[in-house]
Amino acid sequence: MELLLWLWSQFLSCWNNLPALGIALTVFALLFDFMKRRKSWSHYPPGPASLPFIGTMLQIDFHNPHLSFNQLSKKFGNIFSLQNCWNNLVVLNGFKAVKEALIQKSEDFADRPPFPIYEHLGYGENAEGLVVAKYGHAWKEQRRFALSTLRNFGMGKKSLEQRITEETGFLCSAICSEEGHPFDPHFLINNAVSNVICSLVYGERFDYVDKKFQRLLRLLEQAMNEEAGFLPQFLIVVPWFLRIPGVPQTVFRCQKAVWDFIDELVKEHEATWNPTQKRDFIDAFLQEMKTKEHAESSFNDSNLRMVIFDLFSAGTETTSTTLRWALAYMLLHPDIQRKVHEEIDKVIGRDRSPQMEDQANMPYTNAVIHEIQRYADIVPVGMPHVTYRDTELQGFFIPKGTTVIANLSSVLKDETVWEKPHQFYPEHFLDANGQFVKREAFLPFSAGRRVCLGEQLARMELFLFFTSLLHRFTFQHPEGQARPREDGHFALTLSPHPYQIQAVPR
Numbered sequence: 001m002e003l004l005l006w007l008w009s010q011f012l013s014c015w016n017n018l019p020a021l022g023i024a025l026t027v028f029a030l031l032f033d034f035m036k037r038r039k040s041w042s043h044y045p046p047g048p049a050s051l052p053f054i055g056t057m058l059q060i061d062f063h064n065p066h067l068s069f070n071q072l073s074k075k076f077g078n079i080f081s082l083q084n085c086w087n088n089l090v091v092l093n094g095f096k097a098v099k100e101a102l103i104q105k106s107e108d109f110a111d112r113p114p115f116p117i118y119e120h121l122g123y124g125e126n127a128e129g130l131v132v133a134k135y136g137h138a139w140k141e142q143r144r145f146a147l148s149t150l151r152n153f154g155m156g157k158k159s160l161e162q163r164i165t166e167e168t169g170f171l172c173s174a175i176c177s178e179e180g181h182p183f184d185p186h187f188l189i190n191n192a193v194s195n196v197i198c199s200l201v202y203g204e205r206f207d208y209v210d211k212k213f214q215r216l217l218r219l220l221e222q223a224m225n226e227e228a229g230f231l232p233q234f235l236i237v238v239p240w241f242l243r244i245p246g247v248p249q250t251v252f253r254c255q256k257a258v259w260d261f262i263d264e265l266v267k268e269h270e271a272t273w274n275p276t277q278k279r280d281f282i283d284a285f286l287q288e289m290k291t292k293e294h295a296e297s298s299f300n301d302s303n304l305r306m307v308i309f310d311l312f313s314a315g316t317e318t319t320s321t322t323l324r325w326a327l328a329y330m331l332l333h334p335d336i337q338r339k340v341h342e343e344i345d346k347v348i349g350r351d352r353s354p355q356m357e358d359q360a361n362m363p364y365t366n367a368v369i370h371e372i373q374r375y376a377d378i379v380p381v382g383m384p385h386v387t388y389r390d391t392e393l394q395g396f397f398i399p400k401g402t403t404v405i406a407n408l409s410s411v412l413k414d415e416t417v418w419e420k421p422h423q424f425y426p427e428h429f430l431d432a433n434g435q436f437v438k439r440e441a442f443l444p445f446s447a448g449r450r451v452c453l454g455e456q457l458a459r460m461e462l463f464l465f466f467t468s469l470l471h472r473f474t475f476q477h478p479e480g481q482a483r484p485r486e487d488g489h490f491a492l493t494l495s496p497h498p499y500q501i502q503a504v505p506r
């Protein structure tokens with residue numbers, strides 16, 4: 001008690017002495033900062049000097065971040081460090097560094113940064129799904145389950161192929177009904193790609209004009225733009241503000257709406273659920289929940305919601321964006337489009353639709369699709385990783401818990417690897433005899449433990465959609481309209497600016 005009184009009197013006397021209070025507070029703050037900021041490890045990757053509290057954030061021009069990053073890698077090399085407030089960040093550039101981290105030391109780099117928005121949105125438990133899940137038991141269980149369930153529905157097998165082929169049919173009919181007039185392909189492609197995920201997760205495709213479907217697509221797109229905004233990004237870096245009541249619900253309004261939508265879909269399934277019949281992913285998950293009702297199981301309602309959200313958000317925008325780039329490049333390179341047409345006519349002919357088996361006999365088309373993914377570079381800096389334990393990379397020490405950005409763009413455009421890194425050049429994937437060649441530095445899906453879970457599905461979709469579209473149509477850019485731009489628009493993914501297209505039936 002006496003101590004308290006003494007402290008109180010000291011505090012009051014401070015008020016009479018404002019400059020001293022100021023000094024005391026500053027010293028205290030700097031001490032606090034000193035304790036929170038990084039230790040001076042030996043062999044830690046070099047980087048710009050970091051200031052109290054803000055770290056190196058002033059070094060990055062947020063309007064032109066890639067310019068700042070280019071300067072930093074020129075000055076400090078392929079592996080450099082930054083500090084966002086008190087969060088240590090290491091950036092890896094070039095195939096060599098990224099390969100060593102993601103492939104050779106895969107587990108060391110397999111963790112994710114904390115992603116605190118979910119618990120603050122009023123769903124309580126911290127179920128993390130797949131994409132943002134920390135590296136551990138729940139992630140492993142969910143990832144294994146998702147991969148095997150999608151495979152049983154045909155990932156790599158016939159029935160998934162049929163689902164995609166069915167959807168390509170609907171897409172081609174919808175494009176046909178544009179009757180050769182100019183249109184923006186964004187809407188139709190998005191619908192078709194989302195429908196593939198709908199069909200897997202929910203067991204049904206939707207009509208493109210279905211009201212419920214339209215609402216889902218709108219919400220997903222808004223949720224994504226929402227997350228890419230400045231305020232949300234800021235809240236992810238400084239999550240403390242999320243504790244203010246109402247803030248998360250306001251800033252992540254669309255995200256919350258998507259979850260509520262998913263809850264509706266799950267409820268419908270529960271009502272019509274029949275344990276002897278697995279219609280889709282939701283059914284398989286419900287089954288798992290019933291059979292694994294013990295404490296360590298990650299099969300619960302909140303994880304179901306998160307996993308479905310992840311499949312939709314990671315599985316639609318990415319594939320749809322790649323296909324929109326694909327058509328844009330076909331407008332920009334009519335000679336390449338002509339060669340794809342020739343190969344289609346030779347291998348498939350006009351009497352049947354393309355199927356996965358054709359891929360092996362279509363090296364040119366396959367190379368074009370790979371080059372589309374390489375050149376479009378739609379997830380330029382991948383998803384952030386975190387070191388799972390202390391590790392070493394090319395002689396540098398990187399402690400456990402460091403955020404690591406593996407720059408995929410720097411791999412897909414690595415000047416020491418590719419013959420023409422900054423040109424659209426399908427020959428990157430062809431040998432002198434015109435046969436398809438795999439390239440090690442082709443990492444649009446990233447690599448290692450956290451490699452894209454949907455890679456097989458996405459590759460199948462890209463081949464079937466792209467080949468079916470070119471099987472049916474010649475794509476042209478409308479007379480008098482601007483050509484599609486080659487630079488992208490960045491919001492989590494790098495997507496083409498809107499453009500108009502004319503589809504002439506062949």
Ligand code: HEM
Binds near residue numbers: 322379451
């Ligand atoms: C062209 C299409 C696609 C591209 C370019 C792409 C790219 C990526 C990339 C770069 C990552 C981050 C990997 C890392 O952290 O190192 C990722 C993760 C992921 N992707 Fe994809 N993706 C595509 C399609 C899909 C599809 C169709 C699905 C759905 C089935 C999907 C589901 C996921 C999931 C669940 C993760 C998180 C994996 C984890 O953290 O364990 N992706 N994707």
Ligand SMILES: *[C@@H]1O[C@H](CO)[C@@H](O)[C@H](O)[C@H]1NC(C)=O
Binds near residue numbers: 125
């Ligand atoms: C659901 O599972 C996740 C992952 O194991 C866990 O973090 C979460 O607390 C669980 N939620 C409930 C309601 O049990």
Ligand SMILES: *[C@@H]1O[C@H](CO)[C@@H](O)[C@H](O)[C@H]1NC(C)=O
Binds near residue numbers: 065070073405413
């Ligand atoms: C990633 O690599 C690209 C291409 O080399 C470069 O322009 C960009 O600035 C890099 N980004 C980061 C975060 O280093």
